Amino acid sequence: MCGIVGYTGKNKCEDILINSLRKLEYRGYDSAGIAVIENGKIKTVKSKGKINDGLVKKLEDAGTLNAVTGIGHTRWATHGEPSDINSHPIGNSRVTIVHNGIIENYRKLKTFLIEKGYEFESETDTETVAKLLDYYYTGNPVEAISKAVTDIEGAYALGIIFRDYPDMIYAVRKDSPLIVGIGDGEMYIASDMTALLEYTKKYYLLETGEIAAISQNGASFCDLHGNKIKKEEQIATWDVSEAEKGGFEHFMLKEIHEQPNAVTKTISPRIKDGLPCFEECGLTDEMLRNYHHIFIVACGSAMHAGMVGKYIIESMSRTPVIVDIASEFRYRNPLLSADDLVVIISQSGETADTKAALELANEVGADTLAFVNVVGSSIAREAKMVMFTYAGPEISVASTKAYMVQVALMYLLSFRVALARHAITEEQCRDYITELEKIPDKISECLKDLDPYRKAASRLVGADSLLYIGRGLDYALSMEGSLKLKEISYIHSESYAAGELKHGTISLICDGMPVIAVATQRELLAKTISNMREVKTRGAYVIAICPKGISVDAESADQIIEIPDAGDMLMPLVAVVPLQLIAYYASVLRGNDVDKPRNLAKSVTVE
Numbered sequence: 001m002c003g004i005v006g007y008t009g010k011n012k013c014e015d016i017l018i019n020s021l022r023k024l025e026y027r028g029y030d031s032a033g034i035a036v037i038e039n040g041k042i043k044t045v046k047s048k049g050k051i052n053d054g055l056v057k058k059l060e061d062a063g064t065l066n067a068v069t070g071i072g073h074t075r076w077a078t079h080g081e082p083s084d085i086n087s088h089p090i091g092n093s094r095v096t097i098v099h100n101g102i103i104e105n106y107r108k109l110k111t112f113l114i115e116k117g118y119e120f121e122s123e124t125d126t127e128t129v130a131k132l133l134d135y136y137y138t139g140n141p142v143e144a145i146s147k148a149v150t151d152i153e154g155a156y157a158l159g160i161i162f163r164d165y166p167d168m169i170y171a172v173r174k175d176s177p178l179i180v181g182i183g184d185g186e187m188y189i190a191s192d193m194t195a196l197l198e199y200t201k202k203y204y205l206l207e208t209g210e211i212a213a214i215s216q217n218g219a220s221f222c223d224l225h226g227n228k229i230k231k232e233e234q235i236a237t238w239d240v241s242e243a244e245k246g247g248f249e250h251f252m253l254k255e256i257h258e259q260p261n262a263v264t265k266t267i268s269p270r271i272k273d274g275l276p277c278f279e280e281c282g283l284t285d286e287m288l289r290n291y292h293h294i295f296i297v298a299c300g301s302a303m304h305a306g307m308v309g310k311y312i313i314e315s316m317s318r319t320p321v322i323v324d325i326a327s328e329f330r331y332r333n334p335l336l337s338a339d340d341l342v343v344i345i346s347q348s349g350e351t352a353d354t355k356a357a358l359e360l361a362n363e364v365g366a367d368t369l370a371f372v373n374v375v376g377s378s379i380a381r382e383a384k385m386v387m388f389t390y391a392g393p394e395i396s397v398a399s400t401k402a403y404m405v406q407v408a409l410m411y412l413l414s415f416r417v418a419l420a421r422h423a424i425t426e427e428q429c430r431d432y433i434t435e436l437e438k439i440p441d442k443i444s445e446c447l448k449d450l451d452p453y454r455k456a457a458s459r460l461v462g463a464d465s466l467l468y469i470g471r472g473l474d475y476a477l478s479m480e481g482s483l484k485l486k487e488i489s490y491i492h493s494e495s496y497a498a499g500e501l502k503h504g505t506i507s508l509i510c511d512g513m514p515v516i517a518v519a520t521q522r523e524l525l526a527k528t529i530s531n532m533r534e535v536k537t538r539g540a541y542v543i544a545i546c547p548k549g550i551s552v553d554a555e556s557a558d559q560i561i562e563i564p565d566a567g568d569m570l571m572p573l574v575a576v577v578p579l580q581l582i583a584y585y586a587s588v589l590r591g592n593d594v595d596k597p598r599n600l601a602k603s604v605t606v607e
């Protein structure tokens with residue numbers, strides 16, 4: 001969580017730091033701050049709240065900071081409530097740091113440092129690192145960093161400035177991401193590339209256990225024993241415009257509209273001769289034939305994408321698929337063996353639980369295949385096989401286009417598994433692919449008229465709670481719809497397998513309670529409609545989402561949102577769009593900060 005940045009060069013760093021921090025605000029927005037070295041002194045300005053709400057005002061009050069070297073931070077609070085004092089940067093007049101991660105043994109370190117005479121003012125774990133660096137510092141920054149991080153347990157990406165080295169930034173990381181941006185006579189650090197796209201596309205990836213010493217002329221790297229490391233320059237493929245709103249009111253709305261293109265970009269390069277192709281990651285048909293089980297492990301929306309995969313793979317190939325929430329998988333001693341395939345799904349490639357699940361699968365000797373959106377991310381580097389999703393940067397905390405392309409890639413995998421296991425013929429597979437290639441146009445069609453979604457959302461905004469129901473693939477989709485709504489509108493909702501309602505949950509239905517029924521599966525339609533009637537008879541206001549041509553009447557639903565028909569199997573790729581937009585408008589109508597919902601952050605790099 002948290003975003004960190006740093007700049008050293010010839011230009012005034014304040015504006016660059018703030019600008020870069022704004023790009024990282026999606027990583028956390030409980031507080032923000034910067035520290036610069038001005039006239040040989042470290043000056044820190046920080047404030048509770050979002051950058052524009054707190055920090056900008058404080059900087060105005062502080063007057064112009066005339067410095068060319070500084071670090072910045074935007075926080076998602078873990079240790080210590082969001083407050084000015086718990087904000088980063090944290091340090092003293094000699095050494096000051098910004099930190100992304102969690103220091104697990106901070107209590108022990110704090111006790112040690114108190115014994116040594118240090119006093120603490122914040123409730124953060126980070127302050128122990130700042131004080132530890134000060135304790136070990138005798139004039140050599142790299143030595144102090146090596147000693148300090150050797151004592152630390154946990155995850156960290158640190159940006160560090162020392163008063164004695166006014167033109168330098170130091171960085172070190174373990175398990176939390178950090179890159180070093182390469183400019184012309186200026187250098188940067190950042191949690192991810194979106195912060196730097198406006199300035200440079202060139203960067204180095206800092207690995208766990210590496211220390212970077214950065215000046216305006218470049219960066220040098222060494223390990224914790226001081227051994228020099230040579231690193232290769234990387235070039236970002238993302239474009240600066242992709243990380244901007246481009247005329248849309250919110251990133252989320254922009255990202256929803258980018259979905260047709262994202263699907264095309266993700267699936268096209270993986271279709272060869274009309275068939276899905278996984279050669280780029282080394283996954284062969286023979287491997288797919290031999291796996292005993294397929295596990296799909298992820299968190300949040302990415303896990304929901306895996307649920308769709310489970311339904312499709314199992315129904316097409318009769319291959320058992322176990323979908324697991326990463327935080328459960330990692331601690332439940334799963335029945336996993338070297339004969340299994342573990343598919344890891346993650347937009348950020350940095351989600352702590354998902355990463356730990358991947359590490360567990362690697363240890364067991366299972367094959368691991370990651371679907372990841374961020375090139376160079378930890379999961380992308382640690383998985384045995386990787387398929388990138390090409391959604392481009394997803395800034396809104398609520399995942400839309402990243403989920404969409406994860407599902408699209410899941411279809412390609414499902415088709416390939418079915419082909420490899422001789423459950424379908426090449427001809428059948430080509431037909432499926434032809435239908436999949438039509439999906440971008442169907443998504444675009446859903447985006448032509450947004451009024452039905454606004455209308456549906458207006459029915460939800462006054463509700464305390466609501467239900468999403470569906471059967472089969474529609475149930476998998478209901479989970480995603482419900483999560484999206486909760487996340488950004490703060491309205492409580494639950495997703496329920498429609499047939500399960502009568503076993504208890506139906507007692508929640510009362511007059512006017514909204515129920516969103518996803519009814520796209522023709523085979524199950526009659527049953528879903530019965531469930532819709534059951535809730536409608538008991539007073540629910542039913543909003544049905546169904547493909548054109550499916551007959552849902554006024555007896556079963558109060559509002560019917562018709563979407564293009566993609567055939568039962570591919571419907572999730574279309575039906576998710578109304579669910580995203582209903583959540584979006586509910587959030588807008590409630591006056592929420594759509595892209596930065598409370599208590600959340602985009603990439604969850606803590607447990």
Ligand code: M6R
Pocket residue numbers: 299300301302303345346347348349350351354397398399400483484487602603604
């Ligand atoms: O970066 P990841 O795909 O690993 O993130 C997983 C979840 O944290 C993420 O999908 C989350 O549930 C979204 N904010 C939901 O919109």
